[in-house]
Amino acid sequence: MHEYVEEAIHSGLGEIGLTDHLFLYWLPRAERSLKWAIPESEYDNHYAEMLALRERYRGSINVRIGVEADFVAGHEAELHEVLGRYDFDFVLGSVHFMDGWLIDDPDLAHRYHEERVAEIYRRYFANVRAAIATGAFDILAHFDLPKKFGFLPEEDVSGIIASTLDAAAAAGVAIELSTAGVRKPVAEIYPSPAILRAMRERDIPIVLSSDAHAPSEVGFGYDASIAAARAAGYESLVTFAARERTTARIG
Ligand code: ZN
Ligand code: FE
Numbered sequence: 029m030h031e032y033v034e035e036a037i038h039s040g041l042g043e044i045g046l047t048d049h050l051f052l053y054w055l056p057r058a059e060r061s062l063k064w065a066i067p068e069s070e071y072d073n074h075y076a077e078m079l080a081l082r083e084r085y086r087g088s089i090n091v092r093i094g095v096e097a098d099f100v101a102g103h104e105a106e107l108h109e110v111l112g113r114y115d116f117d118f119v120l121g122s123v124h125f126m127d128g129w130l131i132d133d134p135d136l137a138h139r140y141h142e143e144r145v146a147e148i149y150r151r152y153f154a155n156v157r158a159a160i161a162t163g164a165f166d167i168l169a170h171f172d173l174p175k176k177f178g179f180l181p182e183e184d185v186s187g188i189i190a191s192t193l194d195a196a197a198a199a200g201v202a203i204e205l206s207t208a209g210v211r212k213p214v215a216e217i218y219p220s221p222a223i224l225r226a227m228r229e230r231d232i233p234i235v236l237s238s239d240a241h242a243p244s245e246v247g248f249g250y251d252a253s254i255a256a257a258r259a260a261g262y263e264s265l266v267t268f269a270a271r272e273r274t275t276a277r278i279g
Contacts, residue, residue: 029077031243033085039247043090043267045237046078047120050095053110054103075114092117092269096169099123099159107164118268120204121165123155123173132170137177146181149174153185153192160195166268167202167235170209170218178213189223197230202266202273205257207249208239217249217256224260233266233273254278 029046036044051060051068061067066074082091093116111119124130129139152174209218234257238248266273
Protein backbone atom coordinates (compact mmCIF):
# COMPACT_ATOMS: atom_id res chain seq x y z
CA MET A 29 0.00 0.00 0.00
CA HIS A 30 2.87 2.40 0.69
CA GLU A 31 3.76 2.28 -3.01
CA TYR A 32 0.28 3.58 -3.88
CA VAL A 33 0.68 6.38 -1.34
CA GLU A 34 4.13 7.30 -2.69
CA GLU A 35 2.73 7.37 -6.22
CA ALA A 36 -0.11 9.64 -5.09
CA ILE A 37 2.40 12.05 -3.54
CA HIS A 38 4.49 12.06 -6.74
CA SER A 39 1.35 12.72 -8.79
CA GLY A 40 0.62 15.79 -6.67
CA LEU A 41 -2.53 14.40 -5.06
CA GLY A 42 -3.41 15.80 -1.64
CA GLU A 43 -5.37 12.78 -0.54
CA ILE A 44 -5.67 9.05 -1.23
CA GLY A 45 -8.32 6.60 -0.07
CA LEU A 46 -7.28 2.98 0.45
CA THR A 47 -10.16 0.74 -0.55
CA ASP A 48 -9.08 -2.85 -0.75
CA HIS A 49 -11.91 -5.30 -1.08
CA LEU A 50 -13.42 -6.67 2.12
CA PHE A 51 -13.53 -10.47 2.53
CA LEU A 52 -16.70 -12.17 1.34
CA TYR A 53 -18.39 -11.95 4.74
CA TRP A 54 -21.66 -13.57 3.63
CA LEU A 55 -20.08 -16.90 2.63
CA PRO A 56 -19.10 -19.77 4.94
CA ARG A 57 -15.72 -18.98 6.55
CA ALA A 58 -13.73 -21.38 4.38
CA GLU A 59 -14.97 -19.64 1.20
CA ARG A 60 -14.48 -16.03 2.27
CA SER A 61 -11.22 -15.39 0.44
CA LEU A 62 -11.06 -14.72 -3.28
CA LYS A 63 -7.90 -13.54 -4.95
CA TRP A 64 -9.08 -9.94 -5.20
CA ALA A 65 -10.39 -9.72 -1.63
CA ILE A 66 -8.37 -9.41 1.59
CA PRO A 67 -8.80 -12.75 3.43
CA GLU A 68 -10.68 -12.43 6.72
CA SER A 69 -7.68 -13.86 8.60
CA GLU A 70 -5.52 -11.00 7.27
CA TYR A 71 -8.00 -8.18 7.61
CA ASP A 72 -7.00 -7.02 11.12
CA ASN A 73 -3.38 -6.72 9.95
CA HIS A 74 -4.47 -4.93 6.81
CA TYR A 75 -6.46 -2.44 8.87
CA ALA A 76 -3.53 -1.88 11.25
CA GLU A 77 -1.28 -1.26 8.25
CA MET A 78 -3.68 1.40 6.95
CA LEU A 79 -3.70 3.12 10.35
CA ALA A 80 0.12 3.09 10.40
CA LEU A 81 0.30 4.57 6.88
CA ARG A 82 -2.12 7.33 7.82
CA GLU A 83 0.24 8.34 10.65
CA ARG A 84 3.44 7.86 8.69
CA TYR A 85 2.36 10.18 5.88
CA ARG A 86 0.61 12.80 8.01
CA GLY A 87 1.75 16.18 6.71
CA SER A 88 2.66 14.79 3.25
CA ILE A 89 -0.72 13.49 2.11
CA ASN A 90 -4.06 12.66 3.69
CA VAL A 91 -4.30 8.88 3.77
CA ARG A 92 -7.93 7.87 4.24
CA ILE A 93 -8.89 4.46 5.49
CA GLY A 94 -11.59 2.96 3.34
CA VAL A 95 -12.98 -0.34 2.24
CA GLU A 96 -14.97 -1.63 -0.70
CA ALA A 97 -17.73 -3.78 0.74
CA ASP A 98 -20.32 -5.77 -1.15
CA PHE A 99 -24.01 -5.51 -0.69
CA VAL A 100 -25.53 -8.97 -0.83
CA ALA A 101 -29.28 -9.19 -0.40
CA GLY A 102 -30.29 -11.01 2.78
CA HIS A 103 -26.93 -10.48 4.53
CA GLU A 104 -27.41 -6.93 5.80
CA ALA A 105 -26.94 -7.93 9.47
CA GLU A 106 -23.52 -9.51 8.79
CA LEU A 107 -22.53 -6.45 6.75
CA HIS A 108 -23.26 -4.11 9.65
CA GLU A 109 -21.52 -6.44 12.11
CA VAL A 110 -18.30 -6.68 10.04
CA LEU A 111 -18.13 -2.95 9.25
CA GLY A 112 -18.70 -2.18 12.93
CA ARG A 113 -15.42 -3.89 13.84
CA TYR A 114 -13.34 -1.06 12.31
CA ASP A 115 -13.28 2.75 12.21
CA PHE A 116 -13.23 3.58 8.55
CA ASP A 117 -12.97 7.06 7.05
CA PHE A 118 -15.46 5.93 4.44
CA VAL A 119 -17.18 2.82 3.15
CA LEU A 120 -17.54 2.24 -0.57
CA GLY A 121 -20.53 0.08 -1.43
CA SER A 122 -20.77 -2.14 -4.44
CA VAL A 123 -23.01 -4.73 -6.03
CA HIS A 124 -21.01 -7.46 -7.76
CA PHE A 125 -23.05 -10.52 -6.80
CA MET A 126 -26.63 -11.19 -7.84
CA ASP A 127 -27.99 -14.59 -6.88
CA GLY A 128 -24.45 -15.93 -6.68
CA TRP A 129 -23.41 -14.57 -10.10
CA LEU A 130 -20.35 -12.32 -10.09
CA ILE A 131 -21.67 -9.94 -12.75
CA ASP A 132 -18.31 -8.35 -13.62
CA ASP A 133 -16.31 -11.57 -13.93
CA PRO A 134 -15.01 -11.82 -17.52
CA ASP A 135 -15.25 -15.62 -17.30
CA LEU A 136 -19.00 -15.32 -16.65
CA ALA A 137 -19.73 -12.57 -19.19
CA HIS A 138 -21.58 -15.11 -21.37
CA ARG A 139 -24.49 -14.67 -18.95
CA TYR A 140 -25.24 -11.35 -20.65
CA HIS A 141 -26.23 -13.36 -23.74
CA GLU A 142 -28.51 -15.69 -21.78
CA GLU A 143 -30.89 -13.12 -20.38
CA ARG A 144 -32.28 -9.79 -21.52
CA VAL A 145 -29.68 -7.16 -20.61
CA ALA A 146 -32.48 -4.77 -19.58
CA GLU A 147 -33.59 -7.37 -17.04
CA ILE A 148 -30.05 -7.63 -15.66
CA TYR A 149 -30.02 -3.83 -15.28
CA ARG A 150 -33.42 -3.91 -13.59
CA ARG A 151 -32.24 -6.47 -11.03
CA TYR A 152 -28.87 -4.78 -10.57
CA PHE A 153 -30.38 -1.37 -9.75
CA ALA A 154 -32.93 -2.98 -7.42
CA ASN A 155 -29.90 -4.32 -5.53
CA VAL A 156 -28.25 -0.88 -5.56
CA ARG A 157 -31.43 0.62 -4.04
CA ALA A 158 -31.38 -2.07 -1.35
CA ALA A 159 -27.69 -1.28 -0.74
CA ILE A 160 -28.54 2.42 -0.27
CA ALA A 161 -31.32 1.47 2.15
CA THR A 162 -28.85 -0.30 4.48
CA GLY A 163 -27.29 3.06 5.41
CA ALA A 164 -23.94 1.24 5.52
CA PHE A 165 -22.34 3.06 2.58
CA ASP A 166 -20.97 6.58 2.14
CA ILE A 167 -20.25 6.17 -1.57
CA LEU A 168 -21.54 3.91 -4.32
CA ALA A 169 -18.83 2.25 -6.44
CA HIS A 170 -18.94 1.81 -10.24
CA PHE A 171 -22.60 2.82 -10.35
CA ASP A 172 -23.43 1.43 -13.82
CA LEU A 173 -21.27 -1.70 -13.57
CA PRO A 174 -23.44 -3.91 -15.86
CA LYS A 175 -22.13 -1.89 -18.85
CA LYS A 176 -18.59 -3.20 -18.20
CA PHE A 177 -18.43 -5.62 -21.13
CA GLY A 178 -20.27 -3.30 -23.48
CA PHE A 179 -23.67 -5.04 -23.38
CA LEU A 180 -26.39 -2.41 -23.51
CA PRO A 181 -30.04 -2.72 -22.46
CA GLU A 182 -32.50 -3.51 -25.26
CA GLU A 183 -34.79 -0.76 -24.06
CA ASP A 184 -34.56 2.53 -22.19
CA VAL A 185 -33.79 1.88 -18.51
CA SER A 186 -33.43 5.54 -17.51
CA GLY A 187 -36.52 5.34 -15.28
CA ILE A 188 -34.92 2.57 -13.20
CA ILE A 189 -31.73 4.58 -12.95
CA ALA A 190 -33.65 7.77 -12.04
CA SER A 191 -35.43 6.07 -9.15
CA THR A 192 -32.09 4.70 -7.92
CA LEU A 193 -30.57 8.19 -8.07
CA ASP A 194 -33.60 9.56 -6.19
CA ALA A 195 -32.89 7.02 -3.44
CA ALA A 196 -29.18 7.97 -3.33
CA ALA A 197 -30.04 11.68 -3.14
CA ALA A 198 -32.59 11.14 -0.36
CA ALA A 199 -30.08 9.06 1.63
CA GLY A 200 -27.20 11.51 1.10
CA VAL A 201 -24.99 8.88 -0.51
CA ALA A 202 -22.20 10.03 -2.85
CA ILE A 203 -21.29 8.35 -6.14
CA GLU A 204 -17.75 7.84 -7.42
CA LEU A 205 -16.51 8.94 -10.82
CA SER A 206 -14.39 5.89 -11.54
CA THR A 207 -11.94 5.72 -14.39
CA ALA A 208 -11.79 1.91 -14.00
CA GLY A 209 -14.42 1.74 -16.75
CA VAL A 210 -12.00 3.37 -19.19
CA ARG A 211 -9.72 0.34 -18.77
CA LYS A 212 -12.59 -2.11 -19.45
CA PRO A 213 -14.26 -3.17 -22.76
CA VAL A 214 -16.92 -0.44 -22.41
CA ALA A 215 -14.09 2.16 -22.34
CA GLU A 216 -16.17 4.73 -20.46
CA ILE A 217 -16.02 6.26 -17.00
CA TYR A 218 -18.51 4.88 -14.43
CA PRO A 219 -21.10 6.42 -14.51
CA SER A 220 -22.03 7.49 -18.06
CA PRO A 221 -22.33 11.20 -18.99
CA ALA A 222 -26.15 10.89 -19.04
CA ILE A 223 -26.22 9.45 -15.51
CA LEU A 224 -23.76 12.10 -14.35
CA ARG A 225 -26.14 14.82 -15.59
CA ALA A 226 -29.03 13.13 -13.78
CA MET A 227 -26.89 13.04 -10.64
CA ARG A 228 -26.12 16.73 -10.94
CA GLU A 229 -29.85 17.54 -11.21
CA ARG A 230 -30.26 15.83 -7.82
CA ASP A 231 -27.15 17.41 -6.23
CA ILE A 232 -25.61 13.99 -5.58
CA PRO A 233 -22.02 14.50 -4.35
CA ILE A 234 -19.19 12.99 -6.40
CA VAL A 235 -15.76 11.63 -5.46
CA LEU A 236 -12.83 10.89 -7.77
CA SER A 237 -11.66 7.29 -8.11
CA SER A 238 -9.13 5.51 -10.28
CA ASP A 239 -9.80 2.12 -8.64
CA ALA A 240 -6.04 1.60 -9.00
CA HIS A 241 -5.04 -2.06 -8.98
CA ALA A 242 -1.37 -1.12 -9.44
CA PRO A 243 0.56 1.89 -8.12
CA SER A 244 0.95 3.19 -11.70
CA GLU A 245 -2.87 3.48 -11.93
CA VAL A 246 -3.20 5.90 -8.99
CA GLY A 247 -5.04 8.98 -10.23
CA PHE A 248 -5.48 7.42 -13.68
CA GLY A 249 -7.60 9.61 -15.97
CA TYR A 250 -8.53 12.25 -13.38
CA ASP A 251 -8.31 15.00 -16.01
CA ALA A 252 -11.04 13.22 -17.98
CA SER A 253 -13.14 12.73 -14.83
CA ILE A 254 -12.90 16.40 -13.95
CA ALA A 255 -13.80 17.38 -17.51
CA ALA A 256 -16.82 15.04 -17.37
CA ALA A 257 -17.88 16.46 -14.01
CA ARG A 258 -17.64 20.01 -15.32
CA ALA A 259 -19.53 19.10 -18.51
CA ALA A 260 -22.35 17.78 -16.31
CA GLY A 261 -22.41 21.04 -14.37
CA TYR A 262 -20.49 20.01 -11.26
CA GLU A 263 -18.38 22.68 -9.57
CA SER A 264 -17.36 20.68 -6.50
CA LEU A 265 -16.48 17.22 -5.30
CA VAL A 266 -16.31 15.68 -1.85
CA THR A 267 -13.84 13.82 0.34
CA PHE A 268 -14.41 11.81 3.51
CA ALA A 269 -12.73 11.55 6.90
CA ALA A 270 -14.23 9.72 9.88
CA ARG A 271 -17.41 9.18 7.83
CA GLU A 272 -17.87 12.98 7.50
CA ARG A 273 -18.06 14.67 4.12
CA THR A 274 -16.05 17.74 3.10
CA THR A 275 -16.85 19.67 -0.08
CA ALA A 276 -14.06 21.10 -2.25
CA ARG A 277 -14.33 23.25 -5.36
CA ILE A 278 -13.05 21.64 -8.54
CA GLY A 279 -9.89 23.31 -9.86
ZN1 ZN B 1 -15.90 -3.15 -7.17
FE1 FE C 1 -11.57 -2.68 -7.78
